[in-house]
Amino acid sequence: MRKYLHVFAIGIQNTLVYRVNFLFRAAFGLIPLTGTLFVWRSIYGQKGEGASVGGYPIVVMVSYYLLVTVVDALTAVAEDDWQIAADIKDGNISQFLLKPLDYLTYRLSLYLSGRVIYTTVAMIPVSLFILYLRAFFLPPTDSPALFGFILSVILAGLLQFFIAYSMALLAFWVLDVSTFIFIQFAFEYIASGHLFPLDLLPPALATALRLTPYPYLCYFPVSVYLGRIQGPELIQGLAIQAAWVAAGYGLARWMWRRGIRKYSAVGG
């Protein structure tokens, strides 16, 4: 455990170098968000006072998008998948096979350190933005909602990491994983509720998507915060989310074992 704390500390120092990049990324990211919010405002404006779209009054809709931004800052993988793929391609993982260091835990420590720094930096522009829109930003419904939100964000982060890790391990079999990563990301972008709340989709499609792990990356934590998922539904949702995390962990371990057999240590 101590050695991974050490990896975490090194990760913090390494990612601190990118703080200005992170700041730019977070600040630039607010531009399309502003665009989307203006479009929604225009849609609500036509409908008149007290209108709601898909069960979302405008305040809830704006809060939804702001919370998506927060969850994204807390959980998104930044460079982790590219780095893992590069480690495999360049033969860098050979040294981990020789050392008493578990590669998955090592990467997880680095992912966590990256998130700590990114969230800290991103908080500056994001919280200013939320402060500016405070009239449209709802507090958590109640304390179970807040507690459930925190728990589900942690699970979402783990799930996000295991998905990215497994995608990157494809580098054992294919030369360039970036296309696979981008294709996966495109699906994730829509199916996780990043682009709009899943309730806006035709009900059959929304139900089908709930059977995939994607909504648990973003839509689920945000809905918990907004009090749209409560009581037994919340417990059940958290259980399913935890099951997906376990499945992701299993997949990552399984792919690693298969990959290592195929691995030829190029350049190592």
Place this chain on the structure above:
Amino acid sequence: MKGSTMKSATRLLSLYGAMWRNSVTREMSFKVNFLLWIVVELLWFALQLAFMSVLYTHTDSIGGWSKWEVVLLVGCSNFIQQLFTAFFLTNLTEISEHIRTGRLDFMLLLPVNTRFLVSLRKVDLGAYVNAACALVVIGYAGHRLHLTPSAGQLIGFAVLCGAGLTVHYSLMFLLSGVAFWTVRAQGIVFGYYNLFNIARLPDSAFPRGAFKAFFTFGLPMLLVSNVPSKVLVGKLESPWEMALLIGMAAACFGVSEAFWRWSLRHYTSASS
């Protein structure tokens, strides 16, 4: 005088032809990858269209734009973005790398306009395919809107798309020029991608204010694909909108050229 500009233009064209052939050779050595990249881009294009169609299941108009008008707008925005990718994107993201490794020094020594070389060295072939797909979407949306554009409208559309392309190119070139001072400029360059996202939204959805003014007269994202689309759909409120886009394109190009010259004057090689 006229003869010599003609000559240099044909020389640049033949150079570009050579770079084209190089890129074809490069791409064809990874055929599956080449096809997969086209799929990736098509998927993101489909995603934008899906977003808009989901919005239109809950409303009939956004800022006075109907569903198929917005589809045409998204198509137009993607068309310009793909042309930008085809010609410039890879090259502009590599500028900071040229500076860091000192390769820019060699480029400066070659007997050709360095900006031309740096901007157009690599051709992204997949993007041509995607640009064609965007044209198909524009065509289909036009069909659903029962548009019968005149030759003038079509020429206007093409010219204004060119102006929009110039805006994207000049601004991104300007941003990548920041690499002369900080090597980590790539993050800033990728940040530009966020701006493409506003270019595909109908401008009339934005209320008057600082945001709209900045993205019209500062970084004219709300003009780039809105104005060409309006010409095609016949939504233009006044011909001044066309003049504004062309004027802004010229201004952006002028500023980027001035900045490039100024940067080169202050350039002290990284290597050697």
